[in-house]
Amino acid sequence: MVVADFNLFGVALNIIDFSGFGLGFFGFHFVIGCLIFWWGLMVGKRIDFARRLETIFGSDQDGIVTIGEIATLMNKPGGKLRASMAGLFKKKYFVNCSFQREPQPAVVIYDAINQDVNNGVGFVMCVCPNCGTQNRIRAGSMGKCIACQAPISGCLNE
Numbered sequence: 001m002v003v004a005d006f007n008l009f010g011v012a013l014n015i016i017d018f019s020g021f022g023l024g025f026f027g028f029h030f031v032i033g034c035l036i037f038w039w040g041l042m043v044g045k046r047i048d049f050a051r052r053l054e055t056i057f058g059s060d061q062d063g064i065v066t067i068g069e070i071a072t073l074m075n076k077p078g079g080k081l082r083a084s085m086a087g088l089f090k091k092k093y094f095v096n097c098s099f100q101r102e103p104q105p106a107v108v109i110y111d112a113i114n115q116d117v118n119n120g121v122g123f124v125m126c127v128c129p130n131c132g133t134q135n136r137i138r139a140g141s142m143g144k145c146i147a148c149q150a151p152i153s154g155c156l157n158e
Contacts, residue, residue: 034089051095051142054156055151057109067105077116078105108140126152 052136056073057065070085071078073151082105089099097109130150144153 001053016131046088046093050088053085053088053107055142057094057107058138059135059146060109060138061141063109065109070107109154128152 036119052074054069056070060069067078067085069081070129071081074081085099085107086101088094094107097107100106100108123136126135126137128135128145128148128150129152131145131148133145133147135143135145135152138154143154144150145152
């Protein structure tokens, strides 16, 4: 919004004063505004990707999610996913899990083994609000129903 105001100010200056200062002012702020918009789109894509991964992590049954599993669920090539996920883990988008590269690239969920559901860790059984199917997901996370694919939040014991 601030950038748009500066752009309008630059156009108004150009109309009032034909010296070209207003046009330069407008051009500079227009370029800056476009860069900010582009940066916002890139960050938004990263956040959407991280949310999709969190859904997959929350629905995992054993606490280890391999790149192959993620590639199958997201219908994307494993090599590209590996690079994107490494960047997200480096920037600390995820907590209570790590990205291991050896022996097989996978995400290890630390709190998947712990069954202390009162502290929001471990796995819990949740009933899908859409179809009523029982689903086992990680406490405090998001998942998808195994029957109807509706979103489910990581509820505590129900």
